[in-house]
Amino acid sequence: MELKNRFVSIKASIDGTPLDSDFEIKTETLSFSIGVGTKQVLVQNLYVSIDPYQLNRMKTRSSSQTAISFASAIIPGEAIDTYGVGRVVESEKPDYQKGDLVVGLLSWGEYTVVKEGSILNKLDPMGLPLPHHVGTLGFSGLSAYGGFFEVCKPKKGETVFVSAASGSVGSLVGQYAKLFGCYVVGCAGSQKKVDLLKEELGFDDAFNYKEETDLNSALKRYFPDGIDIYFDNVGGEMLEAAVVNMNTFGRVAVCGVISEYIDNGKRAAPNMLDVVYKRITIEGFLANDYIKLYADFFSTTMEHLRTGKMKALTDISYGLESVPSAFIGLFRGDNVGKKIVQIADE
Amino acid sequence: MELKNRFVSIKASIDGTPLDSDFEIKTETLSFSIGVGTKQVLVQNLYVSIDPYQLNRMKTRSSSQTAISFASAIIPGEAIDTYGVGRVVESEKPDYQKGDLVVGLLSWGEYTVVKEGSILNKLDPMGLPLPHHVGTLGFSGLSAYGGFFEVCKPKKGETVFVSAASGSVGSLVGQYAKLFGCYVVGCAGSQKKVDLLKEELGFDDAFNYKEETDLNSALKRYFPDGIDIYFDNVGGEMLEAAVVNMNTFGRVAVCGVISEYIDNGKRAAPNMLDVVYKRITIEGFLANDYIKLYADFFSTTMEHLRTGKMKALTDISYGLESVPSAFIGLFRGDNVGKKIVQIADE
Known part of the structure; x- marks a missing residue:
């Protein structure tokens, strides 16, 4: 199948405070073929995470910035990967069916083709709102x-x-x-x-x-x-x-x-x-570094959220177009709790 | 008994690079009585340690210098305690005899009255030069x-x-x-x-x-x-x-x-x-913080020094009068290895 995908990208590297003019919404045609053995999964993104550290990935790389080189670069014009919750549209993996909820490394776009080996798991929301799984449980x-x-x-x-x-x-x-x-x-x-x-x-x-x-x-x-x-x-x-x-x-x-x-x-x-x-x-x-604690973390946090001992603060904006301003707002302290953009209706 | 003791002190708090003019040699009369139950030990200082951290103890105390307040202050006009090796002159402690070599908290002076509870141990040099016990083994x-x-x-x-x-x-x-x-x-x-x-x-x-x-x-x-x-x-x-x-x-x-x-x-x-x-x-x-390792440290280091696997670098000046310049020299990098002043002949 082919579909039009709109996604957010940076026009050039960003050094300093990010501005609206640093971003653009691009459109691409995604092709997704079944039965070719790539084990890819096509996901419609529902909620995507907006995090300050992404700015470090957007900076100009220079030899003096050794730390930054540890974060994989975001390339101008290309899609930007981020943690999020989505729904399977098509899948080459037999255990992922159309309509399944998933959580993992998606992108600031309408759709993501998740490659074999990338982070993706089926999501049982266990009675909690989906945005909780983007930040608090992510x-x-x-x-x-x-x-x-x-x-x-x-x-x-x-x-x-x-x-x-x-x-x-x-x-x-x-x-x-x-x-x-x-x-x-x-x-x-x-x-x-x-x-x-x-x-x-x-x-x-x-x-x-x-x-x-x-x-x-x-x-x-x-x-x-x-x-x-x-x-x-x-x-x-x-x-x-x-x-x-x-x-x-x-x-x-x-x-x-x-x-x-x-x-x-x-x-x-x-x-x-x-x-x-x-x-x-x-x-x-x-x-x-603490992936090994994930099971402990998840069960403890889930229990605290269920019993009301902990609260998940989520700050949600709507629509792909709001991704740049949601991101920029992080550096002004606009967000209260986890900043998330809802890309599509559940 | 009474004896004249000459010692180095600071004239006032020192903030910045220490200068010769910040120091003076003072003379006091030390009284030392036997049989009064104070458990004090009168020590003639032989080798005393010269360490950069002493400068932090010489600084003006102010509320903004919280760290400095963790180091006990050196009071202008008073004797300055330091690690060193000496010889017992008189002792109220029965296990410390006149002539015994000791190592512990002495002072930048000719003599130190070591009070009960202060750091003092009898020293068996075990064939190594006494200065080794001031720095390398201290x-x-x-x-x-x-x-x-x-x-x-x-x-x-x-x-x-x-x-x-x-x-x-x-x-x-x-x-x-x-x-x-x-x-x-x-x-x-x-x-x-x-x-x-x-x-x-x-x-x-x-x-x-x-x-x-x-x-x-x-x-x-x-x-x-x-x-x-x-x-x-x-x-x-x-x-x-x-x-x-x-x-x-x-x-x-x-x-x-x-x-x-x-x-x-x-x-x-x-x-x-x-x-x-x-x-x-x-x-x-x-x-x-690592006093608990002292026995391990001492035996390991002693063994390495004896077998020649490690070398103790000591940089010795002579005479009480050389204490200020030895100390000041630390901040110019004059010393090569552990800076020590020999106060008296062994």
């Missing part, structure tokens, strides 16, 4: 779970600070930490988000970092006895201020540094005297 | 041993980069790493030191960082396949360059940041994108 959730339990190595009663706490990962870290028995404070960029953290997600406290003139003092106010664990989603000055306020043997899990994604010149310069004297560990990680 | 050695084996968690065949590699700790880290089966490159601040590392200490390679205009490129040249372990003694630009050149799951043990001790405004700003994508761990530590 890689955002696994980042939160692996990062908090494996990198932060929490003990009950410890104090935990989470930045971008109303974001896709932060909102889950805070909830895992509360359920585990930690004291949790989050920061976010608006009063509405702060209220949400305290009133809906059970954070012990929260503050709007945009209203603080001195982040060191703010953290000292919220953590008079110091921070044991900092789950860092933002980098920059917040990381510096957190390190100043860390306790001995404190742990910093660096999940993302969104403030540094849009500005190559912006760098956190944590005080290394603090790092030495307080024996602080600063550790970067990727969700992929 | 806290410098324990820093190297604990930092390398516990913080860096090396695997055979991994690549190791050591900064300040001809210093008290670096020179030992490089040797432990070589004996363990790693590929080791060190950097130092003169051709003489570089030659020493390669010809005397068995480093696989070494370079003079002062002759490099671009530290990133230098490290790329010496580690074409990347760095697995960076043992950091200096901080600053070298830490930044090392992070750029680290391999995935690389480990940075931060033992000291001498370039930042003399300049509060100087800070390493390692690229956090590297830290995340390459899952790098940056961990500070203090030798004290």
